[in-house]
Amino acid sequence: MENLSSMAVFPCFLILCALIVASAQQQRYSNISLGSSLTPSTNSSWLSPSGLYAFGFYQLTNGYAVGIFIAGIPEKTVVWTANRDDPVFSSNAILLLTDDGRLILQQEDRDDVNIVNPAQSVASASMLDNGNFVLYDSSGRIRWQSFDHPTDTLLPGQCLPAGEDLVSSASKTNPARGIFRLAMQTDGNLVQYPVEMDGPNYAYYSSGTYGRVDNVSLILDNDGHLYLFNGSTIVSNITTGRYRARTIYLMRIDVDGILRLYYRRWILKETGLKNGHPRKIDVPLWMDTVAECECLPGFDHVNPGNWTSGCERNFAMEACKASNPNINYEIRSLDNTVWEDANYAVLEGLTKEDCGKACLEDCNCDAALLKDRSCRKQRLPLRYGRRFQNSSDVALIKVSTTSKKGVLGDPGQEIKKEIRLDILIISISLVALSALILLITGIYVHRNRASNK
Incomplete structure (x- = not known):
């Protein structure tokens, strides 16, 4: 059938x-x-x-x-x-x-x-x-x-057929494939994933049209109407669209993974193309208009100018101390946070404090996920981190107590270090200046004595 x-x-x-x-x-x-x-x-x-x-x-x-x-x-x-x-x-x-x-x-x-x-x-x-x-x-x-053969953009009259996808660019200045994709699946579902990943565990948006009909395409009309179409009926409206004369529309999956519909008014005259300011409409596939991507505590962006390059630890892990393994580390927690669950051990019936302690005392544990009292120990790398509103998931991260340089670290510690460094520099400068004055004075006194003889 x-x-x-x-x-x-x-x-x-x-x-x-x-x-x-x-x-x-x-x-x-x-x-x-x-x-x-x-x-x-x-x-x-x-x-x-x-x-x-x-x-x-x-x-x-x-x-x-x-x-x-x-x-x-x-x-x-x-x-x-x-x-x-x-x-x-x-x-x-x-x-x-x-x-x-x-x-x-x-x-x-x-x-x-x-x-x-x-x-x-x-x-x-x-x-x-x-x-x-x-x-x-x-x-x-x-x-x-x-x-x-679309890349990251659809134009009016263009369709994204079943089994095809759009892939974001690596950056605003680099058109190579980035880290997000929009997939028009053969089951009729329009889904957004990280690249090279598939399945509901990795999706961060779904149109919810799974299994209704086959061979559904994503269509963008000349009036900015974006919808799913199966060749005879509209399966789902993504945007309603509104006709505007002399308007250019385009839909793009942007570098930050958000799907946006852009439009620009224009008038064609004999002297050329006269244009107004570009506008954009955030397609309701995301809760926020701007993606905010942060590194976990104890991590910094690999490339500060390009957050898509990922994060790396901002401290060096010392050798595990069997006698006192938690001497240089502590646990930081983030509510409503999950990532790919590639655990190596699961402990049931633990509180947040117990789960954090279990990770802290385990030399192999870099982080843990806690959900419904299930503590899942993790090693690096941690991939595909996400935050959900009103989620019971808690992320527990092992960080160094001697490094507060991270994105969510203590800026006061850095300020105190800078003040102490400034005081040291000033002190050394004053000592050097005093020594120079004494030297000049000594030479002057010595010459006066020599000339009086």
Whole structure:
């Protein structure tokens, strides 16, 4: 029965995608013929007919990438990047639609890089006004389009089909794959996970549409309406949407893992694209509008400028002292906090104090999770930490009593150390100055005596 149900829905899904493709073909486009090329410094992009979107080079901090971006506005808003996990190219690169129908990037002393991989050779290309970059064969049929290969962004008219996902970028300046993903699952559920993880234990958002229907897609309309669609009916509305004339919409899973819907008003004039200020709507897949990521007590960010790089201990673990194992350590607790439960020992029926003591006295224990009087001892690394409102989970972290440098440490200790250091420096300076004065005085007295003789 499940297979029959799937077969009944699947044709509708194919019709939906066919309609989207047909819409893409009806968009105005400028023909890009075989032999056409781009370079980062001159003729760097191919524009859509209105100049709204562009395909070509855009600058990174350490080179250039190839992608699709909204053109004609002060800041380039990138919506798609080629060769995402290795996106950086040099300033002498050449993007070429070859005479034999391949889209490649050439660099000195390096092999050619395929920017896209169509199943067959192509005869022309187009940058459409809806943000879709398309490759055609000699009969005008689409052989490849960027709408079928989204990175972290959906544009109006673009769908995320069942079994596909969006992955956040590594940072605002690095388009490589980051640490969060949005998965349109084959069971009809839209779910957000850390990358490379799956299953309900790791999800931090779910649409709750599991098992209703098969072959559900995530769709973004031209009016900003974001919804789940199975080819015949709307399964669930993510946003209601509201039509605004001359408005650009896009949906992105951002670096911080939050799914957001952005819009920007624009007016196309003969002089070019006139734009207003960008706005964003937080899609209700998260309780907060800004993700706040902190390290656990006793830990600091590996890279202070990029919290996605993770955390590391800010103190060195000394060898375990069997006679007095807790001499240099204490337990710090965080309420409503959990992470991946990779425990090596479970102790039942313990209070928070008992669980903390058990971890403190165990040389192998770096932290413990306590839930419903179940104490679960953990070793590093601790992964996928989360906080939940009104949760009974308590995290117990072993930290050094001699280091208060952590994110949740005691700033007063640092201030006292700085004051003591300043006093020491001043004292040494005064002693040195006094010695210098005595030396100068001695020399002066000695010369006076010598001259009087």
